[in-house]
Every structure is written in structure tokens, then in C-alpha cells.
Amino acid sequence: MFTGIVEELGEIVATEQLADAARLTIRGKLVTSDAGHGDSIAVNGVCLTVVDVIDGDSFTVDVMAETLNRSSIGGLTPGAKVNLERAAALNSRLGGHLVQGHVDGTGTVLARTPSENWEVVRISLPDAIAKYVVEKGSITVDGISLTVSGLGVSDTPAADGNRDWFEVSLIPTTLSMTNLGTAAPGTLVNLEVDVIAKYVERLQQRG
Template identity: 50%
Template sequence: MFTGIVQALGRIQGQERRGDDVRLRVSGGGLSLDDVAVGDSIAVNGVCLTAVAVAAEAFEADVSVETLDRTSLGGLGAGSRVNLEKALTPATPLGGHLVSGHVDGLGTVEACHPDGRSWRFRFRAPDRLARYIAEKGSICVDGVSLTVNAVDGPCFEVNIVPHTMDATRFGEYRSGHSVNLEVDLIARYLERLMLGEQAAAPGASGITREFLARSGFRTD
């Protein structure tokens, strides 16, 4: 588990193809790895990866086909900057929100503009994730815990303060840039719980208008 509070900006040092998978080598960018051992988890752009080799200033992690398909990690070349966060401990301040590091899908930067001393970003999420994104709810973008300021269909807006612009990859984002999205895990589990026994039915994928009507909710 993570908090979505980025601890350092690292860099991809290299990618090595191993069959259909990839092994990444990532420099820590000042992140202390003294307490990181092989088998520990580190979030890279919001993706929970397992360290398979650890050196003084870098670590390696394998990226599976599933992760390559779901995230932007496969498209990062040598030199690309990445948001890093070590797994939380019982003593870690929970400054963001509970983040699993399991990316739900890829979003796209639609626009950004100054908003006072901050920046206002607009993202487009995949349609299937729109139901999990709520105004003033939490969302994780490339490993950064953020508050949703506005929602418009599959699009949402967030406010980025100067510190976050400096401490994360947000300063590099331009229109069309792909980002890893993780929705609030409470919303994800709540939907599954609401399905009740129907969750075990083949093809059960989520709450629909038909499901709500059968369950006695008004849908007009």
C-alpha cells in the first residue's frame, strides 16, 4: 500500500526485454534505498513493482504483460522521469489517501492552465472508470494522490500546487500525454459489494441501470 505522496523523482536507466516481459532499472533520484530489500514494493508512476535487485542508488523490477498492457511503463525510454514512493509502514503519515498501486487504466491530459499560483489540469478517463470518479473524491494520477475538483462525464479536473509541480512529473505534462489512473479503492469495492450474490454470476461486471431497477432503485 501507498499514500500517493511522491517521495522522489527517479529516472528510467534502461529496459531489458525478457520474453514478453520487461525488466526495468530505475535510479532512485535521491530516494534512500537503504531500507529497501529484494521483494519490497516501490510505486513507479503509481504502479506497484517488486524490487528484484537493489543497489545504492538504483533498483530493478520486472514488469509483467498485464502491467505493460494496463499502464504507461512500457512506453518509457531511458532517461524518462518517474514518480517514486516506497511502500507505507505503520509509522508512515497518511498524507494522501490509501493507494494500492494497481492501475485501473490509462487517462489522457486534455488541457492545463494557470489557476492563481497553481495549475488546473483536465484529464479524460476511460468511460468504464467514470462512475468511480466523484467531485471532491480522491484519485491517483501517475502515483500522485489528488482531490477531484470537477467532473464532466469521463473528464475530471484537479488543482496542482507549485510544490507538486516541482516534486512530480506534472510539469512535463502536455495535451495528449498518457497517465496511469487508480480510482478510489473504496468506490471499487463498494460497487462489487452492492452486487451481492450476483457478483458470482458469469459476466457480472458492475452496477447498471437494469441492476438498480431490479434492486428497487428508481432510475428515472
């Protein structure tokens, strides 16, 4: 379990194809400082298990086919910046919201609108998860806990085929400490909706 508060902006050091899986080596001195084999670290919002720690500042993870197909992880290349967060401790504050690290789908950055003190980013929203997203509710974008500031439907689909979209407003801290600060239109991002909404729907379906 995570909180969606990014601890460190890491970097992909190397990628390796393993049959239908992949192995990534990621540099992140802070999250690696107390990491060991079997620990969980969220990489762009994807919960991954540490396979090995290298030189005290990098770690390796294996990514299975399901994760590669559902997230943007498979498209990462050496030099790419990634949001990193260690699993939440029970004695720490929950600064964001409950994040599982289980990506529900991907969206595409559609537009960025800067202002003096923040920046509004519009992201496409897959139809399959659009029903779980509400204005002023929480959503996880590449591992970042954010508040939905706007929702809408376009007359024509975006390049990824999605008509629905949502907007988030990013403060300077988020812009400087996460990879959303440099995510240009066309960038693919991982999305995780609030798990509570999915549980409520399931309970209603089962009566």
C-alpha cells in the first residue's frame, strides 16, 4: 500500500527483456537506502518487488507481462525519469490517499495550461474506468495522488481513442518533484482510480 506522495524522482539505468517479462534497473538513492530483496517500491504508480540492490543507490525489479500490457512501464528507456515511493509505514501520515500500486489503465496527456502559481494538466480517461472518477475525488497519475479538478467529454476521440478526460491542477512542488512537471502532450501515464469506488460497485452488484 502507498500514499501517492512521491519521495524521489528516480532514473531508469538499464532495461533487459526476459522472455515475456522485463527487468529494470532504477537509480533512486533515497528509496534504496533501506530497501532489500522482496520490498515493494512504486515506480510510476506500479507496485514492483525489489529483486536486488546495487551499490546502495540502485535496485532491480522484474515486470511480468500483465503489468507490461496494462501500464506504461514497458515503454521506459534508460534515462527516463520515474516517480518512486516506498510502501507506506503504519506509523506515518497518510498525506495522499490509499494507493495500491495496481494500475487500472493508461491515459495520455492532452494539454497543459500554465498560470502564475499552478498548472492545469488535461489527461484522457479510458471508458472502462471513467465511471470511478468524480470531480474533487482522488486519482493516482504515475503514482501521484491528485485531486480531480475537472471532467469532460470531447466531441472527437483523442489519439488513444478515448473521449473522456479529466484535469488536475499541479502546484510548483508537484511540478518540480515529479515527472509530471515535464510530461508533454502525448505522454502516456499510468492511472489508478480510488479502490473504494470499485468495492462499493462490487457490493451493489452482489446485493
